[in-house]
Amino acid sequence: MHVPVAIIGAGPSGSLLAWILRQRGIESIVFENRSRAYVEGRIRAGVMEKNAVDLMIRAGVGERLQKESMYQRGVEVGINNTHHFIDFEKLIGVGVTVYGQSEVTKDLLGALDSVGHNVLYETPVTGVSDHHGDKITVTYEEGGVEKTLTADFVVGADGYHGASRKSLPEGGIRMHEKTYPLGWLGIMVKAPQSKPVAFFTYHDRGFALLSMRSPEIQRLYLQVANDENLEEWSDDRIWDELDARMGTEGWELIRGEIFQKDLAPLRSFFCEEQRYGRMFLAGDAAHIVPPTGAKGLNSAFADISVLSAGLIQHYTKDDSSILDQYSRLAVERNVQTQRFSWANTAKYHIFPGTNSFERRMQQAELEYLVTDETAQISYAKQHTGLPFAYWPEL
Ligand code: FAD
Ligand code: DHB
Numbered sequence: 001m002h003v004p005v006a007i008i009g010a011g012p013s014g015s016l017l018a019w020i021l022r023q024r025g026i027e028s029i030v031f032e033n034r035s036r037a038y039v040e041g042r043i044r045a046g047v048m049e050k051n052a053v054d055l056m057i058r059a060g061v062g063e064r065l066q067k068e069s070m071y072q073r074g075v076e077v078g079i080n081n082t083h084h085f086i087d088f089e090k091l092i093g094v095g096v097t098v099y100g101q102s103e104v105t106k107d108l109l110g111a112l113d114s115v116g117h118n119v120l121y122e123t124p125v126t127g128v129s130d131h132h133g134d135k136i137t138v139t140y141e142e143g144g145v146e147k148t149l150t151a152d153f154v155v156g157a158d159g160y161h162g163a164s165r166k167s168l169p170e171g172g173i174r175m176h177e178k179t180y181p182l183g184w185l186g187i188m189v190k191a192p193q194s195k196p197v198a199f200f201t202y203h204d205r206g207f208a209l210l211s212m213r214s215p216e217i218q219r220l221y222l223q224v225a226n227d228e229n230l231e232e233w234s235d236d237r238i239w240d241e242l243d244a245r246m247g248t249e250g251w252e253l254i255r256g257e258i259f260q261k262d263l264a265p266l267r268s269f270f271c272e273e274q275r276y277g278r279m280f281l282a283g284d285a286a287h288i289v290p291p292t293g294a295k296g297l298n299s300a301f302a303d304i305s306v307l308s309a310g311l312i313q314h315y316t317k318d319d320s321s322i323l324d325q326y327s328r329l330a331v332e333r334n335v336q337t338q339r340f341s342w343a344n345t346a347k348y349h350i351f352p353g354t355n356s357f358e359r360r361m362q363q364a365e366l367e368y369l370v371t372d373e374t375a376q377i378s379y380a381k382q383h384t385g386l387p388f389a390y391w392p393e394l
Contacts, residue, residue, distance in 0.1 A: 006151035013283030014157035015108035047294035049385030078201035084370035128167035131277030174272035191256025289341035309390035
């Protein structure tokens with residue numbers, strides 16, 4: 001079998017790409033390791049940049065997003081129990097949108113299902129070969145049987161642990177990585193909103209974040225060690241620690257039923273090239289950021305905007321000029337997003353071994369941010385998202 005585009009992974013990157021290509025009549029097949037229910041149930045990102053929202057709307061899968069999402073005009077910053085609001089809307093005219101990644105995947109996989117698109121669930125790709133040949137080969141396992149197909153292009157949208165990057169020869173693509181001695185303990189809570197916007201807290205005890213998924217569901221995080229034992233965190237201990245880091249005179253965090261606890265170690269990773277022969281890398285397969293700033297999902301959509309524009313131009317106009325620039329354009333944007341996420345992580349977290357001078361300087365940097373309008377404009381532009389280099393013609 002031969003297909004124009006073989007997509008590995010039905011997460012946000014792969015499912016959005018398959019959907020956009022289909023809108024322009026470009027055939028693809030999607031391989032997904034897990035079941036549909038598993039992909040749709042994964043609790044991950046929750047904040048979308050305006051461009052990511054617009055891409056969903058332009059692609060015709062933004063109806064529920066427009067109805068059910070929550071718009072936030074800025075963020076609040078806490079510095080050792082004092083609170084400061086940064087009004088992105090007033091500064092640059094753009095805010096951010098809260099809509100869970102699980103809802104994004106439900107909308108995309110539902111749309112693909114409604115048109116009978118070829119998404120092979122529980123079908124892991126085990127290898128990619130002939131990257132530089134006339135056609136590229138995908139090896140996969142269907143019902144315990146190993147099979148192959150060929151494609152004009154493969155898109156590796158299979159996340160950080162996927163098969164696409166593993167298929168590269170040593171040194172085929174340059175990569176950069178940083179691990180942090182930090183993790184985020186995350187909880188999902190049934191409770192009303194304690195604040196109308198997300199609340200990022202610097203505190204001598206460690207970073208904390210209040211975010212949300214809907215008016216009734218709150219998402220909270222605490223900085224912990226990257227090898228923290230979740231068993232040691234009872235509900236009461238979590239709430240007391242959140243209060244200690246976030247509380248202030250006249251404001252109290254509203255508690256509720258904790259219905260999920262998870263732990264995410266922090267990591268930065270990116271590829272210096274997002275193309276190898278006939279294989280393109282997109283989303284987490286090409287880059288991972290620490291979550292401070294909510295850039296993972298948004299960077300994935302920025303990649304897909306340019307890649308889909310390039311593939312559409314290639315197939316409908318016999319012109320590969322955008323496709324040939326994909327790697328450079330994606331990396332140019334991603335390296336800036338890496339810098340923002342890394343700098344934001346450094347700003348807010350207490351790193352093991354730092355002394356009082358370093359902590360006071362961190363605090364001074366945040367004090368500058370919450371009082372200087374020029375610093376706020378620069379921050380707002382990065383937090384609300386850098387431009388997409390190309391948009392697909394839909
Ligand atoms: P993924 O969502 O990882 O999708 C890849 C898909 O490929 C998966 O469905 C996987 O099952 C499939 N796959 C893997 N290997 C194979 C194979 N061999 N064959 C076939 N299929 C395969 N971002 C934020 O902005 N905010 C957050 O709060 C946040 N929290 C996160 C928490 C965790 C625990 C993780 C892991 C990520 C988090 N992120 C967050 C990042 C964000 O969720 C990702 O950036 C986003 O999911 C990227 O989408 P993707 O489609 O590129 O990759
Ligand atoms: C979430 C929100 C954020 O603003 C962020 O930086 C990281 C995660 C969230 O809602 O999960």
